[in-house]
Amino acid sequence: xxxxxxxxxxxxxxxxxxxxxxxxxxxxxxxxxxxxxxxxxxxxxxxxxxxxxxxxxxxxxxxxxxxxxxxxxxxxxxxxxxxxxxxxxxxxxxxxxxxxxxxxxxxxxxxxxxxxxxxxxxxxxxxxxxxxxxxxxxxxxxxxxxxxxxxxxxxxxxxxxxxxxxxxxxxxxxxxxxxxxxxxxxxxxxxxxxxxxxxxxxxxxxxxxxxxxxxxxxxxxxxxxxxxxxxxxxxxxxxxxxxxxxxxxxxxxxxxxxxxxxxxxxxxxxxxxxxxxx
Amino acid sequence: xxxxxxxxxxxxxxxxxxxxxxxxxxxxxxxxxxxxxxxxxxxxxxxxxxxxxxxxxxxxxxxxxxxxxxxxxxxxxxxxxxxxxxxxxxxxxxxxxxxxxxxxxxxxxxxxxxxxxxxxxxxxxxxxxxxxxxxxxxxxxxxxxxxxxxxxxxxxxxxxxxxxxxxxxxxxxxxxxxxxxxxxxxxxxxxxxxxxxxxxxxxxxxxxxxxxxxxxxxxxxxxxxxxxxxxxxxxxxxxxxxxxxxxxxxxxxxxxxxxxxxxxxxxxxxxx
Numbered sequence: 001x002x003x004x005x006x007x008x009x010x011x012x013x014x015x016x017x018x019x020x021x022x023x024x025x026x027x028x029x030x031x032x033x034x035x036x037x038x039x040x041x042x043x044x045x046x047x048x049x050x051x052x053x054x055x056x057x058x059x060x061x062x063x064x065x066x067x068x069x070x071x072x073x074x075x076x077x078x079x080x081x082x083x084x085x086x087x088x089x090x091x092x093x094x095x096x097x098x099x100x101x102x103x104x105x106x107x108x109x110x111x112x113x114x115x116x117x118x119x120x121x122x123x124x125x126x127x128x129x130x131x132x133x134x135x136x137x138x139x140x141x142x143x144x145x146x147x148x149x150x151x152x153x154x155x156x157x158x159x160x161x162x163x164x165x166x167x168x169x170x171x172x173x174x175x176x177x178x179x180x181x182x183x184x185x186x187x188x189x190x191x192x193x194x195x196x197x198x199x200x201x202x203x204x205x206x207x208x209x210x211x212x213x214x215x216x217x218x219x220x221x222x223x224x225x226x227x228x229x230x231x232x233x234x235x236x237x238x239x240x241x242x243x244x245x246x247x248x249x250x251x252x253x254x255x256x257x258x259x260x261x262x263x264x265x266x267x268x269x270x271x272x273x274x275x276x277x278x
Numbered sequence: 279x280x281x282x283x284x285x286x287x288x289x290x291x292x293x294x295x296x297x298x299x300x301x302x303x304x305x306x307x308x309x310x311x312x313x314x315x316x317x318x319x320x321x322x323x324x325x326x327x328x329x330x331x332x333x334x335x336x337x338x339x340x341x342x343x344x345x346x347x348x349x350x351x352x353x354x355x356x357x358x359x360x361x362x363x364x365x366x367x368x369x370x371x372x373x374x375x376x377x378x379x380x381x382x383x384x385x386x387x388x389x390x391x392x393x394x395x396x397x398x399x400x401x402x403x404x405x406x407x408x409x410x411x412x413x414x415x416x417x418x419x420x421x422x423x424x425x426x427x428x429x430x431x432x433x434x435x436x437x438x439x440x441x442x443x444x445x446x447x448x449x450x451x452x453x454x455x456x457x458x459x460x461x462x463x464x465x466x467x468x469x470x471x472x473x474x475x476x477x478x479x480x481x482x483x484x485x486x487x488x489x490x491x492x493x494x495x496x497x498x499x500x501x502x503x504x505x506x507x508x509x510x511x512x513x514x515x516x517x518x519x520x521x522x523x524x525x526x527x528x529x530x531x532x533x534x535x536x537x538x539x540x541x542x543x544x545x546x547x548x549x550x
Contacts, residue, residue: 007348009358012340016362016419022387023376034379039390043509110535117531119480121500122520125513126286212483213500217508227371231487234375242379249376253368260367264360268431271366271424271475275538276431278468 023226025247027053034242053243057251061233068248075252076224078140079208086204087197088157089148090232091163095185097156098163099171109157113273114151120213127239128218130147138222151204154273158203161274162196163189202263203270206256226252282475287524290517321494322502323522325410329498330478333417339416341425342467349433359430363423370420374487377416378403381488403488409496413484421477425470432466433459434484442462465541472534479527499523501515 016021025041026034033040040046043083055221057068093112098106127146136142166189174184190197215225224232226248233245268276283323291309341368344362348355356367365373380388383401402412436459482500485491491501492509499519507516 005347005350005352008343009352012344013358013362013420016365016423019373019377019419020364022380026376028378030480035385037384037385039385039387051424106539113535114528114531116528117534119475119482119500119523120525121480121482122523123287124503125290125507125517125520129286129290129513146321209374212369212371212462212486213480217504224517227369228415230372234378234487239428240379246376249372252372256367256369257364260364261360264356264363267363267367268427272428272469275469275541276428 023246026242027250029053031239031241031243031248034246035239042184053247054251056244057248061236061244063093063236064229064232068226068229068244068251070246071224071226072252074140075209075225078143078147078223080206082144082151082208083142083201083204085148085156086151087159087201090152090200091159091190091193093152093156093199094159094163095189098160099168109160110193112153112156114153116150116215118213120211121180121217126216127180127214131218138219138254140223143219143225144221146218147211151207154207155200155204157273157275158200158269159193159196160270162193166192169236169272199263199266200269202259202266205258209256280368287517287520289534290514291521309515310489310520312515317352318494319502319519322497322499325496326481326498326523327498328480329410329414329417330475332414334422334474335377336414336418336469337422337425337474340350340422340471340473341394341433342463344422344426345429345433349429359427363478365420366423371483371487373420374413374416374484377412381412389392406495409493410490413488413496416488417478417481418498421474424474425467427467429463432463435466436462468537469534469541472530472537476530476534479530 010099025043028043028051029040029047030050030052033047043049060067081150089224096102099108102108131137131142136145159213170192171184172189173180174188212227212231214230216231219225220228230245230248233240348359375414380386381402383389383399383404384404388402389399392410400408402408438459441454444458449457472516476536479502481498482504485493485496485498485501486504491497491545499522503519504508504525506512506519
């Protein structure tokens with residue numbers, strides 16, 4: 001039985017981590033090494049590792065107008081602001097659903113959730129037409145609004161789960177003491193729900209950070225995010241600059257790896273919209 | 279913000295709207311007639327269906343097997359799990375762009391490793407028979423951890439005393455698996471499969487990154503919409519596709535919603 005377990009886990013682990021290991025190695029190589037037909041694996045023995053690829057990220061790659069950090073900046077601004085908005089609105093919304101009797105609240109909640117299932121490409125055309133009319137195409141604000149509305153469903157569902165766990169007696173005590181509803185929410189619920197808000201923020205941040213469909217179609221010029229930038233480098237006339245791409249990808253995925261580690265206890269909740277709690 | 283696009287989408291699907299502008303005329307159901315009659319278009323529908331079926335079932339079986347192996351105590355289990363879960367949290371399009379380097383038929387590391395083992399070195403990215411499998415492989419790599427995570431939750435929720443009772447009754451390992459483990463995990467596995475199916479229906483990122491939107495063997499509905507709207511400028515026709523995929527997604531989402539509803543009621547956790 002032990003052997004059977006090892007036979008499942010070890011090969012899968014090796015195969016699953018190999019691509020990420022290869023990414024890290026590629027970022028340390030020279031261009032010629034990355035497309036060599038003699039693959040090299042061990043730094044310092046097989047090939048000379050260097051940080052040149054990381055250093056050259058501040059210079060634009062041939063064929064692109066700006067350097068990597070410009071696009072990273074776009075990604076950061078868009079992801080942070082949309083996350084902030086989604087978590088604030090989502091917490092309020094979840095509080096309402098958690099504490100008040102709302103006619104048809106179940107249907108509303110499921111309607112909110114269903115917006116999360118929409119494929120970006122199926123709704124992008126009307127959004128594009130709308131954005132052109134209001135001058136939001138290729139702007140930071142446009143993507144922030146869109147990501148906020150798409151993350152709101154996730155935020156509401158996750159936060160509702162967290163707020164449901166806070167005993168109602170706490171705020172009832174505050175209400176008896178003469179606090180208004182809003183003050184009770186601000187002074188009792190919010191401090192109790194900070195973990196939940198942090199977890200929700202991590203998941204909203206990750207989904208905005210990784211989004212590609214909308215970013216590609218609505219935002220291909222001014223406020224281009226990193227995934228769209230990388231996708232655009234595929235057809236580079238001077239050859240795909242693999243070391244720089246790998247170095248950029250390392251920087252781009254590093255925060256997400258960190259967040260995954262930090263939020264590991266809540267991953268299950270996050271990926272199932274809070275429907276499974278542990 | 280969420281509702282308006284849906285309604286507008288249905289309206290556009292009955293017009294000949296063009297991305298470059300110009301007058302919009304209502305043309306009735308002609309877009310739908312075109313959509314369902316041309317081979318290229320129905321092809322995208324069947325590619326998507328095949329992709330959903332294949333990816334969800336492979337990931338489910340693999341993820342559940344992994345969960346079974348990882349179920350009992352293991353030194354460093356928590357760290358191991360975290361590492362295994364990382365691929366599903368990272369950006370799909372960015373990682374699949376990098377997979378292009380791994381899968382490259384000439385200098386890709388996969389073929390060099392296969393060559394080292396004296397195995398055939400197929401052209402993963404250019405062979406028409408393999409492109410779809412390559413995309414599927416990347417998707418399986420990315421999303422098997424998701425199935426594993428939910429399967430583990432299901433396995434951990436099975437009360438220990440049931441297994442103890444089975445042991446007293448001298449039930450065989452296979453019998454225990456078939457009559458206790460599998461049925462008690464089934465509700466969560468169903469949930470996982472439904473969640474993944476709604477995601478796989480949208481498949482766009484991997485296709486864009488690995489083969490591009492206009493490849494006959496891998497064109498999913500989302501990729502087809504991209505091609506029709508942003509390369510051919512046929513907004514009306516693209517919207518008709520949008521409506522078709524929306525109907526499919528809403529159907530799956532409705533099943534999903536009913537499903538968790540029933541699940542909650544059965545486990546007595548109905549708080550919604």
